Structure formats: structure tokens, C-alpha cells
Amino acid sequence: MGAVSFKICGLRSVADVAAVARAGARYAGFVFFSKSPRHVSVSDARRLALAAPVGLAKVGLVVDPTDALLDEILGSVPLDILQLHGDESAGRVAQLRARYGLPVMKAVGVRTEDDLSALAEYGRVADQILVDAKPAPGADLPGGNGLAFDWRLIAGRRWPCPWMLAGGLTPANVGRAIEMTGARQVDVSSGVESAPGVKDAALVARFAEAVRAGAEVPVPRF
Numbered sequence: 001m002g003a004v005s006f007k008i009c010g011l012r013s014v015a016d017v018a019a020v021a022r023a024g025a026r027y028a029g030f031v032f033f034s035k036s037p038r039h040v041s042v043s044d045a046r047r048l049a050l051a052a053p054v055g056l057a058k059v060g061l062v063v064d065p066t067d068a069l070l071d072e073i074l075g076s077v078p079l080d081i082l083q084l085h086g087d088e089s090a091g092r093v094a095q096l097r098a099r100y101g102l103p104v105m106k107a108v109g110v111r112t113e114d115d116l117s118a119l120a121e122y123g124r125v126a127d128q129i130l131v132d133a134k135p136a137p138g139a140d141l142p143g144g145n146g147l148a149f150d151w152r153l154i155a156g157r158r159w160p161c162p163w164m165l166a167g168g169l170t171p172a173n174v175g176r177a178i179e180m181t182g183a184r185q186v187d188v189s190s191g192v193e194s195a196p197g198v199k200d201a202a203l204v205a206r207f208a209e210a211v212r213a214g215a216e217v218p219v220p221r222f
């Protein structure tokens with residue numbers, strides 16, 4: 001079984017991009033959502049994306065985007081993947097995939113078993129599923145809240161497409177999360193920050209080490 005890949009989301013500086021590349025991340029995420037402390041402007045995102053080395057996939061995170069916003073972003077920022085982190089319907093996912101010709105990763109929020117049917121629904125139209133914790137009612141952000149869900153809900157699941165585990169991951173818990181869920185890809189934002197929106201290179205490096213160590217733990221058979 002190959003290594004577990006990881007994504008670091010919410011990069012805001014060239015130093016962040018360098019730290020994430022140094023740590024061996026497969027994906028770097030840029031947040032285009034003005035309510036987020038990790039929001040980047042289109043011009044800043046372009047600068048950061050151009051600083052990313054070959055092999056580091058650049059993911060643009062958007063929340064219920066209009067076509068106009070996506071036209072603006074994609075007209076300027078060389079992104080590799082679109083991450084849809086709002087209430088986009090399956091039809092909208094398919095439409096955006098066709099319109100922009102980019103792979104789409106759809107975030108699905110999980111709190112209880114009732115939320116799991118959406119994984120199959122979106123698995124039919126998205127290139128990847130990002131399984132995140134469903135935010136508390138009334139939360140300001142649809143993600144990036146440092147909130148984990150009960151990983152037992154997805155242990156041993158059959159997946160219709162590639163998927164990534166997110167939500168409240170940290171250097172301290174990511175090994176256990178990999179072990180319990182069998183995830184081969186993980187995503188973190190607030191768990192590698194020293195303050196909201198401020199990435200900490202040492203925490204990024206520790207997260208990478210923990211992913212590599214966790215990946216060596218044999219995945220349990222269910």
C-alpha cells in the first residue's frame with residue numbers, strides 16, 4: 001500500500017507554500033471565501049500558485065460560487081482542482097466540472113449516520129469526496145472549524161471514488177484517524193496554525209511526520 005497523501009489548506013504566503021512543499025504535501029489549498037480568516041484575493045492566490053513547485057497540486061476552495069467568481073479566479077490563478085465546500089447540489093457539481101474542465105472535490109459534512117447517503121450521491125458526480133465534520137448549526141464557516149466527527153461512522157466503508165478525510169485533524173490525532181478510517185488522503189487547516197489563518201511551519205512538518213508514521217500502522221480489517 002502506498003504512502004498516505006496530505007493536503008494543507010488555507011495558505012496565505014509564499015513561505016506557507018514553501019513549508020508545505022518541503023513537508024511533502026501533495027495538495028495546497030487556497031480559500032476564496034471572504035468570511036474565512038484564510039481568505040486570499042485572486043491576485044495573491046495567483047502569486048502563491050505560481051510559487052508552487054511542480055507536483056504540488058493547487059486546490060481552489062470555494063463556497064457556493066457563482067460562475068462569475070469562478071471565471072475571475074480561473075482566469076487568473078492556475079489551479080489544478082476545485083474544492084466545493086458549500087451546499088452545491090450534485091447537478092451543480094456536474095455542471096461546474098463540465099464548464100471548467102477541472103477535477104472537482106466535493107466536501108460532504110458528516111455528523112450522524114443520516115449524513116452518509118450524501119457520500120454516495122456526490123460520489124457519482126465528483127472526482128473526489130472530501131469527508132469533513134458537519135459544522136455546528138449557526139457556525140460562521142462551513143469548514144475550517146477544527147471540528148472532528150466520529151470516525152467510526154466511515155470505518156470499513158466502500159467508496160465510489162477517491163476520498164480525503166478532513167475535520168479537526170492535528171499532528172496528535174491524524175495517525176489514529178488514518179488507522180480508524182483507512183483514509184489514504186487527509187486534509188488539515190486549523191490544526192497546523194498558531195492562530196486563525198496563520199500557518200505554523202513547525203506544525204506542518206509535525207503533521208507530515210505524523211501522517212507518515214500513521215501510514216505505517218496496518219489498516220484494520222472489518
Ligand SMILES: O=C(O)c1ccccc1N[C@@H]1O[C@H](COP(=O)(O)O)[C@@H](O)[C@H]1O
Pocket residue numbers: 009010029031033036037038061063085130132141142143144145146147166167168169187188189190191
Ligand atoms: O479553512 C477555512 O477557512 C474554510 C472555510 C470555508 C470552508 C472550508 C474551509 N476549510 C476546510 O475545512 C476542512 C477542515 O478544516 P479544519 O482542519 O477542521 O480546520 C478542510 O478541508 C479545509 O479545506
